[in-house]
Amino acid sequence: MKGGIDFHTHPILVREMIELHPELAHAARETYNCGNNFQPLQVMLLEMDISGIDRAVVLPIDATTSRNTTVYTNEQIVEVCEMSDRLIGFASVDPHLETAPRTLERAIKELGLRGLKLAPAMQEFYADDHLAWPVYACAQELGIPILFHAGLTWEPGSRLKYGHPLRFEDVAAEFPKLNIVLAHLAWPWVVDAVALALKYPNVHLDTSALFFDNPRDFLHYAMTQQVPLTVFERSLRRQLLFGSDNPRIEIKSMARAIRNIGLSPECLELVFRKNAETLLGESR
């Protein structure tokens, strides 16, 4: 299998960026709540190497209204992407702001970012609140995917209520040409998320879920017991993407768990690479 794409990483521990922008340390520790040591970017790339991952999507979160901060600005994402051609930068905008669509358009057209990250729990909006409609319309027009945080969140102060999959149904229905990805299998609401993906072909799920035990045992529970694995193998093979949630979860452990979960080689090729390439507009 050709090397894959990790569709869900946060560059919050990259030491070079902390040295350039010391305020990112506060964002990592207090807003995002990750206490691990800052590491050179080389370490993330080495972990991708041993995990069979060629490229990784790096995500910011614009929480200006809700937290008065950003966990990486769009410009900082561009900066970290300039350090390695293996990183694929996404933008984030604050849906509470009227300027959000223009900010998104500039991030895509001028900064060269490839998708949009929204985190309803941290940004404190419901995905089906019409305040975000202009952002979705803009993303649909630009032809970029939106990666939504969904399900449980570890961030302090972030409420689970914003992450229920059914809050995304209106978005999927009203913007049928907009590809949306629900992160973390929307755990614990895996059945609901799978139902949404079964009904709406523009709804995708990423695998970045680990909330107890280890990746092998957790993903076995979520993807073979909460729902049968056959639903991914047969029905959602083109709507499932590999994501690790690094650095909250290690790429190497998540990749090993997904590769060994029992999906066919053809399905793994879709999950690890082709589905991401399709969403990024690299293949059809």
Place this chain on the structure above:
Amino acid sequence: MIIQLHRIEVISRNDMDMIDLTPEVDRLVESSGADRGIVFILTAHTTSGIVVTEGVECLERDIPAHLERLAPKEPPVGGYGYYHNRLLDFDGRMGYNAADHLKSVIGGINTFFSIEHGKVVRGGRQRVYFVEYDGPLARTVFIQIMGEA
């Protein structure tokens, strides 16, 4: 009395890795000015170790492999589990590396050698290794030199 504490950074390249620190320890001791004394080597991390063994590639494979058998990263399906596999709220992430902590405990986290005539005293086959159990990562190793000129 010479007392020096050096912090060196080691970058492991694999999940488990053995990195020979001997040349760096020798260099620091020989440039310390200590004619006789002692040097301590200590890892700063709880999922890594310091071991002394013969410097051959086969042992660099055998030692991590044996520790993995003693403390497997993924315990046997249906067998025992690790209490550490849970959310660590102070870190904001899952602690699913219990086995790597256990390897560190089993393998040890420090060692020391005597210093005589300005050089490290060790057996002809002995090398000192930093051992990574949860890499790749940038790691810190403390090298404490105490001696008389």
